[in-house]
Amino acid sequence: MWGRDEQETLRKLHEWNQPIHRVRGRIEKIFGTWKRSYGLRRMRWRGLAKATAQVHLTAIAYNLKRSLNILAAQLA
Template identity: 90%
Template sequence: MEPADPSGTRSDREIFGTWKRCYGLRRMRWRGLAKATAQVHLTAIAYNLKRTMNILAARA
């Protein structure tokens, strides 16, 4: 695994690994490029919302 970036950002590998492990992106739920793209976009939205809530909770 790559060392943590001092700026606090995560590498693409870590993010996609989290998506695969926690959000079920090992398989696509729907067939077709448009639907698979929608699934990835929804996963990104869920990941960012959860991350935002964790950042805001840490500040409080």
């Protein structure tokens, strides 16, 4: 947005982000956990199919752990 009014640019950016910021925050939190706890900073294997498998396995592991935490909280 070079050469444009800064306040107008910030207003447009805020209007764009307002409806999606809650969803984006939840999704980015999950990706951050995957990177921090499950080693998704780098792909382990080469190739799109193998990288896809790695992401799917990470999602399964994350969901299993999350399910156990939710069940444990309900039982306590």
